[in-house]
Amino acid sequence: MNILEFNNIIYKDDDKIILDNISFDVNTGDFISIVGPSGSGKSTLLKLCSHLKSPTSGTILFNGKDIGKSNPVNLRKDIAYCFQTPYLFGDTVSDNLSFPYSIRDKKIDMERINYLFSIFNLDKDLFSKSILNLSGGEKQRVALIRTLLFEPKILLLDEVTSALDVDNTTTVDNAIRDLNSKGLTILWITHNPQQSKKYANKILTLENGKITSLEVIK
Amino acid sequence: MNTATMNVSSLLIASVLVIVSMGFSYFQKLKLEKETLIGVIRAIIQLTAVGYVLNFIFGLKNPLFTTMLVLFMLYNAAYNASKRGKNIRNGLLISFISIGAGTAVTLSILVIAGAIKYEPYQIVPISGMIISNAMVAIGLCYKQLISDFKNKRDEVETKLSLGADILPSSINLIRDSIKTGMLPTIDSMKTLGIVSLPGTMTGLILAGTAPLEAIKFQIMVTFMLLSTTSIAAFSACYLAYKGFFNERKQLR
Numbered sequence: 001m002n003i004l005e006f007n008n009i010i011y012k013d014d015d016k017i018i019l020d021n022i023s024f025d026v027n028t029g030d031f032i033s034i035v036g037p038s039g040s041g042k043s044t045l046l047k048l049c050s051h052l053k054s055p056t057s058g059t060i061l062f063n064g065k066d067i068g069k070s071n072p073v074n075l076r077k078d079i080a081y082c083f084q085t086p087y088l089f090g091d092t093v094s095d096n097l098s099f100p101y102s103i104r105d106k107k108i109d110m111e112r113i114n115y116l117f118s119i120f121n122l123d124k125d126l127f128s129k130s131i132l133n134l135s136g137g138e139k140q141r142v143a144l145i146r147t148l149l150f151e152p153k154i155l156l157l158d159e160v161t162s163a164l165d166v167d168n169t170t171t172v173d174n175a176i177r178d179l180n181s182k183g184l185t186i187l188w189i190t191h192n193p194q195q196s197k198k199y200a201n202k203i204l205t206l207e208n209g210k211i212t213s214l215e216v217i218k
Numbered sequence: 219m220n221t222a223t224m225n226v227s228s229l230l231i232a233s234v235l236v237i238v239s240m241g242f243s244y245f246q247k248l249k250l251e252k253e254t255l256i257g258v259i260r261a262i263i264q265l266t267a268v269g270y271v272l273n274f275i276f277g278l279k280n281p282l283f284t285t286m287l288v289l290f291m292l293y294n295a296a297y298n299a300s301k302r303g304k305n306i307r308n309g310l311l312i313s314f315i316s317i318g319a320g321t322a323v324t325l326s327i328l329v330i331a332g333a334i335k336y337e338p339y340q341i342v343p344i345s346g347m348i349i350s351n352a353m354v355a356i357g358l359c360y361k362q363l364i365s366d367f368k369n370k371r372d373e374v375e376t377k378l379s380l381g382a383d384i385l386p387s388s389i390n391l392i393r394d395s396i397k398t399g400m401l402p403t404i405d406s407m408k409t410l411g412i413v414s415l416p417g418t419m420t421g422l423i424l425a426g427t428a429p430l431e432a433i434k435f436q437i438m439v440t441f442m443l444l445s446t447t448s449i450a451a452f453s454a455c456y457l458a459y460k461g462f463f464n465e466r467k468q469l470r
Contacts, residue, residue, distance in 0.1 A: 050379050054466055072467040077381030087376040089390070103382045147380065 002061070003028045003154060003185050004049065009058035011044055011209075018044045020209040022058070026154075026187065031180045033196035034189045036206035042189045043084070045206070046156045049187065050081040063153075077104075080152035084159045084189075086143030088131040093142050097127065100149045109149075116145040119178060121171045137168035144172065148179070155179070157188040161195070173199065276339045284338045288345045292318055295353035299454075303360025307461030312454055317352040320450035324348055324442045333438050344442070347418075351403065351443045352450035359399035359451050360458065366391040367462045367469075374469060384463045392455045399451035403443055410440060 004026035011019040019041045026032060034042050047053045048060060051072050060067045067075055088096050101108045117124055120141040126134075134142065140160055147155065157176070161169040177199050180186050190196050196203055201218040204211060236258050243250040275287060295317050300309030325334075325345065334340040367374070370391055377387035410416055411433075418439045422432035464470055 051466065052375055052379060052468055054468065068466070073381055073383050076379055081379040083372070083376065083379075085372070087372040089373050089376065099377070099382070099386075100380055103380070103386050150381075 001028055002026065003030075003063060005059075005061040005064075007059045007061070009048065009055045009060065011041070011048060011053070012056045018209055019048070019055070022209075022211055024204065024211060024214055026185060028185055029180070029183050030202060031177075031186045031200045032188070032202045032204055033200035034187060034204045034206065035191070035193070035196050036212075040206040041209040042206055043158055046081060046158055046187065046189065049154070049156055050079050051075050052081070077150065078153045079156065080147035080154070081156040082144055082147050082158065082160050084162065086139045086160075088134070088139055088142060091130060093129050093131060093134070094127050096131070096142060096146050097149065100146060104150070112149060113145070116148055119175045120145055121175075137164050137171075140164060140168070141172065144175075152184070154185045154187065157186065159189050159191060162191060169195075272342065275342065279338065281336055284336070284341050287338070287342060288321070288349075291345055291349050292321065295349045299353045299356045299360070302357035303364060303458070305364045306360050306458045309360070309458070312457040313353075313356055315457065316356055316450045316454035317349055317446075319453050320352045320446035320448075321345060321348055323449055324446045327445070328438070328442060344439075347439065348442055348446040352446045355399040355403065355447040355451050356454040358402070359395045359454050362395040362398040363391065363455060363458055363462075366394055367459075371469060378467065378469070384460065384467055388459045388462070392459050395455045396448075396451045399455070400447050403447045407440055407444065410436070 002025045006022050006024050009019055009022040010017065022045065034045065036042055044053065048055055051067050051070075054068060062070065062075065062079065089099070090096060097113055098108050113127065114124055117126070122138065122141055122145075126138065126142070131139070131142075140163070144160065155176075161172050164172065173195065176186060176188070180199070188196075188200070197217060201216065203213070203215045203217060205213045205215075236254070240251050240254050242248070243254060275283065278284075292314060296310055296313035299313040299317070300306065303309045303313075306312065325341070325348075328334045328344070329336050334344060367388075373390070374387045378384070406416075416436055416439070419429075419432045419436040422435055423429055427435075462470055
């Protein structure tokens with residue numbers, strides 16, 4: 001079943017065409033790598049998915065429903081988005097991890113947090129640490145955990161491992177593959193050709209705002 | 219209350235002070251003589267005109283007319299504040315509501331408490347003070363809000379992407395802006411009587427009021443400025459932040 005459908009999406013920024021007539025479907029459980037040169041519209045595509053931007057024309061359907069007509073707040077709870085440069089707010093890791101609970105008026109679930117800490121290979125003590133004392137890899141993993149606390153339906157990743165070292169990249173890769181094997185649909189922008197082929201079942205290539213290929217590899 | 223008077227001849231002698239300033243400018247080649255002269259002439263004309271206008275209004279003793287004058291001051295302050303926040307949507311309306319709310323609450327409390335009477339000679343100068351203070355405060359709030367929504371876009375967008383509504387996504391920026399608007403009032407409050415003898419107190423002492431009586435008025439002024447600033451800053455920031463989002467809860 002299609003969890004996401006892009007129908008003739010055009011996105012213009014001040015008359016400049018960023019995405020030009022994009023149409024493709026995403027099936028539940030897909031792991032799609034999105035590749036293409038800088039400025040080809042990859043990040044814009046993800047921002048359209050999480051409805052942080054609206055297309056100039058065309059529709060995006062999530063579970064058959066036009067996201068332009070859905071409640072944007074509820075939609076973003078189902079379609080989680082992790083940015084290329086992780087932005088941690090407040091003072092501590094706990095400020096960041098308690099935020100998704102506070103906006104849902106829910107009590108913090110330490111069991112869930114500890115589970116995600118373990119799959120992302122983070123020490124439990126990190127929870128009370130100041131964000132100023134975190135390494136780049138730790139920051140990115142905390143940002144990922146923050147998006148995954150409430151089991152979204154789709155996870156959008158924008159080059160989340162591009163600034164990480166080999167060990168951190170492997171940890172994140174494995175954790176994300178693990179989540180995908182449990183049914184989470186993933187759209188991942190990556191510049192690393194090896195990474196894109198290793199885990200993904202489809203590779204979408206964008207150039208100058210157009211889809212040049214959608215390859216099914218598994 | 220004692221009334222102070224001044225002879226026109228005393229004022230003319232005091233005008234020597236202007237010549238002192240122009241003399242400095244001439245000998246130091248600052249080329250400020252013309253500017254100074256224009257400034258002095260304008261000040262004399264404007265203040266004389268205001269003096270006649272106030273004299274006329276104070277003579278009317280009509281509460282409706284007093285209210286109309288306060289509304290006129292309010293509109294001008296709102297217009298000025300909205301120009302400070304050019305990127306604030308509905309800036310004029312938001313400024314009018316915010317300064318108006320601060321002024322209405324503060325004046326009501328002062329009148330109900332019996333601290334002042336709803337007479338033009340009390341309402342007009344006091345409204346002038348609180349309205350101008352609120353105008354400056356929300357001008358600062360707007361400046362901070364615009365700069366925060368530009369510089370902290372990542373924070374807001376990250377919170378939106380986590381499924382937060384626009385208020386929790388912007389709450390830090392709103393608080394930051396309210397603080398910015400209120401800090402000058404709080405800071406000046408801390409140094410009252412130490413760094414400067416503030417306007418109301420100075421005016422009353424010059425007019426012959428005993429210092430211990432004058433401080434009561436100054437304390438009242440301090441309270442009313444604090445209350446108006448906080449109400450105006452709070453209301454302006456909470457009304458203005460929504461304009462940074464579109465109807466799909468996306469940053470503009």
